[in-house]
Amino acid sequence: MTENKNNRTITWIVGGILILLLAGVSVLLISEKKVNKELTQEFELEKEDLENQYTTFARQYDELKLTVSNDSLSSLLEQEQLKTQRLLEELRTVKSSNAREIRRLRNELATLRKVMISYINQIDSLNRLTAQQKEIIADVTQKYNAASATINNLSQEKKALNQKVTLAAQLDATAIEVTPLNKRNKRTKRTKNIVQLKIDFVISKNITAQTGEKTLYVRITKPDNDVLTKNDADVFAYENRNLRYSIKKYIEYTGEEQPVTVYWDVEEFLYAGTYRIDIFTDGNLIGSQNFSLN
CATH class of the missing domain: 1.20.58 (Methane Monooxygenase Hydroxylase; Chain G, domain 1)
Incomplete structure (x- = not known):
């Protein structure tokens, strides 16, 4: 138990x-x-x-x-x-x-x-680096543009100065006077009696002009704008074209005031009206004058 x-x-x-x-x-x-x-x-x-x-x-x-x-x-x-x-x-x-x-x-x-x-x-x-390069490029570009502007200004100033010098050295024909002459070498007013045109003018004094031999071209233009010339081959260069001339005259320019006289023998019919005298030399128009024949 x-x-x-x-x-x-x-x-x-x-x-x-x-x-x-x-x-x-x-x-x-x-x-x-x-x-x-x-x-x-x-x-x-x-x-x-x-x-x-x-x-x-x-x-x-x-x-x-x-x-x-x-x-x-x-x-x-x-x-x-x-x-x-x-x-x-x-x-x-x-x-x-x-x-x-x-x-x-x-x-x-x-x-x-x-x-x-x-x-x-x-x-x-x-x-x-790229940002610095951009700054450098921008700076160089700015300086280049400034230099270019300066050069351009200097070029313009030089061009203007050259133009002034060229103008200053250009001869001037002043006191232009045309005298119609008869066969007695006397002044006449009647166109039918004119046998010769006497053209007087003065080359002004210019100490900046180049001295030496100069070729003067005188153009006599009739009232109908036809140029009196003895030969169609009598031309000279002016502003990229050839112009006919009436009289060519050689002078020895000294820089001092110089009177010049040229003559045109009348062999054509001259009628009453306003004629024009233009005088050129060194590729420049140096004087002009109108005159009338009755």
């Missing part, structure tokens, strides 16, 4: 211990499951954060390429962007629980970050 009672007691004790062990194991399993769930959530969040960082990096390479005009650097940025996109695809295929791969890809991201920083520094240096 006593032995049976002892056996039941042992059985109760063993059963209690087993129940306690089962309860402990259950608690441990529940706790471990909870921990595993929390770890899984943490891994998923870490993976998601890593994916966001990779995506941001890929987008930043697009932005960087827009700021680069250097072909070599642009090509390197393109390569790094492709590498980033490739690693992002790898990350997306990795399970959240694969801690080893997640850690490797996180290290790759750290390396990519260092590379990007180095490229950003290069781009900043190039941009600063």
